[in-house]
Amino acid sequence: MKKTKSKSRVSTGITGVDSMIDGGLPHGSVVGLSGPAGVGKSIFAMHFLLEGAKNGEKCVYICLEEPRENIDRNLSNLKFGSQILEFEKKGKIKILNFSYNDYEKIHKDLFHKIAEDNKVTRLVVDSFNGFFTYTTGVASSESTEQNILLRKMISNSFDLFRKQGLTTLLTLENDTEFPNYFNHIVSFMVDGEINLDFLSFGSIERRIFVKKMRWTKQYDSSLPFEIGKNGISVKKEE
Numbered sequence: 001m002k003k004t005k006s007k008s009r010v011s012t013g014i015t016g017v018d019s020m021i022d023g024g025l026p027h028g029s030v031v032g033l034s035g036p037a038g039v040g041k042s043i044f045a046m047h048f049l050l051e052g053a054k055n056g057e058k059c060v061y062i063c064l065e066e067p068r069e070n071i072d073r074n075l076s077n078l079k080f081g082s083q084i085l086e087f088e089k090k091g092k093i094k095i096l097n098f099s100y101n102d103y104e105k106i107h108k109d110l111f112h113k114i115a116e117d118n119k120v121t122r123l124v125v126d127s128f129n130g131f132f133t134y135t136t137g138v139a140s141s142e143s144t145e146q147n148i149l150l151r152k153m154i155s156n157s158f159d160l161f162r163k164q165g166l167t168t169l170l171t172l173e174n175d176t177e178f179p180n181y182f183n184h185i186v187s188f189m190v191d192g193e194i195n196l197d198f199l200s201f202g203s204i205e206r207r208i209f210v211k212k213m214r215w216t217k218q219y220d221s222s223l224p225f226e227i228g229k230n231g232i233s234v235k236k237e238e
């Protein structure tokens with residue numbers, strides 16, 4: 001199959017995902033990772049950070065809401081969790097976790113602080129909703145003024161990420177039963193969106209689907225995936 005490699009690719013660290021998107025995320029792109037609670041977004045993010053660190057890249061993980069103990073507990077569930085902590089000690093992975101109280105003090109120039117360190121190549125914001133809901137209040141389709149403000153803020157932060165050459169993964173909390181207007185706006189603005197979801201066939205199955213990926217010949221149907229000690233593995237459909 002002929003590939004459309006107009007941009008160099010950044011491996012997600014998950015082989016089965018990379019092969020759905022021409023080998024990885026487009027370098028310098030801003031990609032949303034959407035899905036409901038517990039589907040595997042944060043674990044996906046960990047693969048992405050670890051892959052960067054293994055390549056000698058410097059990676060930043062901004063985590064909102066989760067206290068550090070929870071991050072550590074989640075990492076201890078994964079075989080590669082200890083590698084992430086090793087890379088953190090070496091300064092290759094920076095884990096910045098904020099409670100809303102801390103966050104209030106620094107949110108204004110947080111993105112700029114990251115951008116100042118031009119050695120950083122990978123950024124994860126987990127979750128991007130949390131970040132903006134706090135800053136602007138909840139977006140609703142009724143308030144035009146607020147939506148314009150929100151779009152401007154999102155657009156400014158994306159410009160900053162792109163200017164820095166960061167490849168950025170933003171987790172987006174969503175639930176098909178309760179569509180969320182913020183995610184709706186973000187879907188149009190990101191360069192790509194990977195969706196993780198649960199499907200129920202009597203038993204629950206997880207599925208991954210690439211909704212959008214600029215500069216990429218994307219895989220056009222969903223695939224099942226599993227989570228285990230080694231994190232996420234995408235299964236090939238028979």
Ligand SMILES: Nc1ncnc2c1ncn2[C@@H]1O[C@H](COP(=O)(O)OP(=O)(O)O)[C@@H](O)[C@H]1O
Pocket residue numbers: 035036037038039040041042043044074077078227228229230
């Ligand atoms: N070692 C493991 N084996 C099997 N499943 C696991 C393991 N570690 C985590 N999980 C699954 O991953 C889920 C959490 O994934 P996470 O990435 O935190 O979700 P999200 O960030 O989308 O809310 C847990 O609910 C659990 O089902």
Ligand SMILES: [Mg+2]
Pocket residue numbers: 041042043126
């Ligand atoms: Mg999470």
